[in-house]
Amino acid sequence: MYTGRLIRNIRMGIKTLLLHKLRSALTMLGVVFGVGSVIAMLSVGEGASQQALEQIRKLGSTNILIHSTRPTDEQTDGQRRRISIFGLHYDDDLRIRESFPDVLRTVPVKQIPMEGRLGSRSLDLRIVATTSDWFDLVPRRIIAGRTLNASDDDQRRNVVVLTEHGARRLLATASTVGETIRLGGNAFRVVGIIRNEEAVGGAQIPDSRIDAYIPLEVGKERFGDIILRRSAGQTERELVELHSIIVEVRSVDAVERTAEAIERMLSTWHPRGDYEMNVPLALLRQAEEQQRIWNWTLGSVAGISLLVGGIGIMNIMLASVTERTREIGIRRAIGARKRQIVAQFLIETVVLAALGGLIGILLGPLLAVVIREFSGIPTIVPAYAVILSVGISMVVGIVFGLYPAARAANLDPIQALRHE
Amino acid sequence: MTRLLNPPEAEPATSQPAPGAAIELDDVRKVYLMGNERVNALAGVTLRIPRAGYWAIMGPSGSGKSTMLNLLGCLDRPTSGRYLLAGQDVSRLDDDQLSGIRLQKLGFVFQSFNLIAQLSVQENIELPLQYLGWEPGRAKDRAAELASLVGLADRLNHRPRELSGGQQQRVAIARSLANDPEVILADEPTGNLDSVTSRQIMELLTRLHGEGKTIILVTHERDIAAYSRTQLHMKDGLVDSIEGEQ
Numbered sequence: 001m002y003t004g005r006l007i008r009n010i011r012m013g014i015k016t017l018l019l020h021k022l023r024s025a026l027t028m029l030g031v032v033f034g035v036g037s038v039i040a041m042l043s044v045g046e047g048a049s050q051q052a053l054e055q056i057r058k059l060g061s062t063n064i065l066i067h068s069t070r071p072t073d074e075q076t077d078g079q080r081r082r083i084s085i086f087g088l089h090y091d092d093d094l095r096i097r098e099s100f101p102d103v104l105r106t107v108p109v110k111q112i113p114m115e116g117r118l119g120s121r122s123l124d125l126r127i128v129a130t131t132s133d134w135f136d137l138v139p140r141r142i143i144a145g146r147t148l149n150a151s152d153d154d155q156r157r158n159v160v161v162l163t164e165h166g167a168r169r170l171l172a173t174a175s176t177v178g179e180t181i182r183l184g185g186n187a188f189r190v191v192g193i194i195r196n197e198e199a200v201g202g203a204q205i206p207d208s209r210i211d212a213y214i215p216l217e218v219g220k221e222r223f224g225d226i227i228l229r230r231s232a233g234q235t236e237r238e239l240v241e242l243h244s245i246i247v248e249v250r251s252v253d254a255v256e257r258t259a260e261a262i263e264r265m266l267s268t269w270h271p272r273g274d275y276e277m278n279v280p281l282a283l284l285r286q287a288e289e290q291q292r293i294w295n296w297t298l299g300s301v302a303g304i305s306l307l308v309g310g311i312g313i314m315n316i317m318l319a320s321v322t323e324r325t326r327e328i329g330i331r332r333a334i335g336a337r338k339r340q341i342v343a344q345f346l347i348e349t350v351v352l353a354a355l356g357g358l359i360g361i362l363l364g365p366l367l368a369v370v371i372r373e374f375s376g377i378p379t380i381v382p383a384y385a386v387i388l389s390v391g392i393s394m395v396v397g398i399v400f401g402l403y404p405a406a407r408a409a410n411l412d413p414i415q416a417l418r419h420e
Numbered sequence: 421m422t423r424l425l426n427p428p429e430a431e432p433a434t435s436q437p438a439p440g441a442a443i444e445l446d447d448v449r450k451v452y453l454m455g456n457e458r459v460n461a462l463a464g465v466t467l468r469i470p471r472a473g474y475w476a477i478m479g480p481s482g483s484g485k486s487t488m489l490n491l492l493g494c495l496d497r498p499t500s501g502r503y504l505l506a507g508q509d510v511s512r513l514d515d516d517q518l519s520g521i522r523l524q525k526l527g528f529v530f531q532s533f534n535l536i537a538q539l540s541v542q543e544n545i546e547l548p549l550q551y552l553g554w555e556p557g558r559a560k561d562r563a564a565e566l567a568s569l570v571g572l573a574d575r576l577n578h579r580p581r582e583l584s585g586g587q588q589q590r591v592a593i594a595r596s597l598a599n600d601p602e603v604i605l606a607d608e609p610t611g612n613l614d615s616v617t618s619r620q621i622m623e624l625l626t627r628l629h630g631e632g633k634t635i636i637l638v639t640h641e642r643d644i645a646a647y648s649r650t651q652l653h654m655k656d657g658l659v660d661s662i663e664g665e666q
Binding site: 327 | 490493495496515516519520521522523524526528530534535536537538547548550551552553555556595599
């Protein structure tokens with residue numbers, strides 16, 4: 001019976017609101033956009049943080065990535081040297097592996113730009129000479145065949161693992177394993193094909209789609225440490241032993257500590273600073289912190305629009321109370337208690353706000369899609385944003401409805417009845 | 421003539437005419453502060469209106485008849501003195517309790533009808549029943565019954581503005597009857613009506629009196645007051661004279 005009366009009151013509220021359709025719709029608009037923007041903003045935040053997490057996942061959160069870089073003093077040198085010598089050494093790899101208790105293993109990587117050939121087809125590849133551990137630290141889906149294994153390295157087999165892209169261009173069919181391709185004049189047998197990850201939004205990931213993975217020892221033996229780079233008609237020679245080292249740390253807790261220790265050690269061996277360290281975990285922390293700030297900023301802006309929406313409702317309800325003073329007087333004379341008048345007006349504002357919120361919930365995800373389409377920012381509508389918005393719009397209705405409702409209830413019935 | 425009043429469950433209350441008074445005022449005073457000045461709107465009124473009385477309160481403006489009506493209608497409290505409504509002392513009740521008294525024991529008829537514009541005739545008549553917590557289906561039946569008693573059975577779904585003044589006042593009377601009140605207070609009920617319609621409304625009220633309702637009119641028109649059995653004249657916040665049945 002109580003719910004029956006509540007339903008009747010809600011129906012009555014809706015009926016009253018429908019008397020002024022345009023006014024009610026305009027009043028609602030504030031909440032519609034408020035809730036819509038809260039959802040949209042939280043979706044932008046959620047999308048960005050998912051993206052950050054995805055990047056970190058690709059890098060591996062217990063990994064530390066060290067890359068060789070051309071030292072800055074050489075880059076500013078107008079007079080190019082005949083040969084540039086820089087970067088990580090084989091010994092660095094050994095030292096890192098041996099001296100830190102939290103380091104589980106390291107993966108040394110040489111990268112050599114080289115043309116791959118099969119018959120008349122050719123493709124510029126990036127040879128990645130590494131150990132079989134690479135595929136553990138940079139896990140990728142195997143499309144066909146297998147990845148490199150320990151015996152490939154021990155027995156110095158001329159084998160290569162291609163990416164899906166490379167295989168399609170060179171082998172024509174994506175799953176042909178066993179073909180022999182030529183890399184800079186050497187014959188390599190294709191033993192496997194993997195699917196590489198594409199870099200998203202400027203993330204540094206260790207692999208690329210033109211990679212050709214060969215055993216490290218084979219790479220050293222066949223291609224040496226000197227790389228020729230042709231650019232602008234000049235031939236430039238670089239001597240780099242290792243282009244990168246991927247370090248696997250025992251646990252997430254030890255990552256930052258170990259990274260600092262490695263940094264300290266490397267800086268004594270490489271005073272020129274010809275290396276760069278990437279700690280995905282630190283990037284993650286940084287990304288999260290940035291995300292948190294962003295969420296607050298976006299959320300506040302959206303929240304302010306919701307606040308404005310609420311004030312709009314309050315304004316209209318105050319006008320409505322004044323307009324309906326006579327009605328309030330009649331109801332009070334008939335015997336309505338103050339709290340029944342409060343309930344009546346509160347129901348009206350909550351219905352307005354809830355309806356606005358509902359439309360906002362439909363608008364929000366739409367807004368998120370529009371943002372994604374026009375700005376390329378990934379957006380994901382999180383369930384909590386929708387639930388939060390429903391709650392917020394109800395609260396807005398109650399908070400901003402309370403004052404007008406209280407004012408209505410506290411009118412003196414005698415004067416309210418006399419009101420013209 | 422069909423009986424206008426009293427749903428079956430209310431029958432016992434009026435079938436045996438109670439000896440008690442509907443209204444008893446004992447030295448009731450009402451003092452207003454106008455700036456720094458104290459205005460004695462009621463300067464000590466002692467009065468007894470019996471059950472099933474049909475009274476008209478008359479007097480020039482400023483005589484205190486509006487204050488009297490507000491007090492009798494439990495819209496206001498006396499500054500001092502005692503007011504018994506159907507035997508219950510209501511002079512010291514709080515706002516919620518007074519609302520409850522109005523809801524259960526009083527019916528109002530106003531000069532300007534005071535129907536709620538956005539509600540239909542049926543919903544207007546139902547209004548007191550809603551606040552009394554009647555179940556919707558039952559309230560609807562009761563509203564239909566009352567509408568037919570005042571001759572508006574075919575207007576249940578109309579809005580007030582679609583009705584003539586006289587019809588609106590009949591809806592208001594139907595509404596005032598919905599809670600089967602002890603007393604019906606009518607404040608200038610014909611003030612906005614032409615003479616023909618006025619007569620119809622007064623005949624309706626007289627019929628209600630004939631069925632045992634206590635009716636108190638406030639009017640300044642002699643020919644309207646003439647419908648009542650007792651005329652109370654007020655002057656300067658005091659009872660000046662009482663004519664007719666007592």
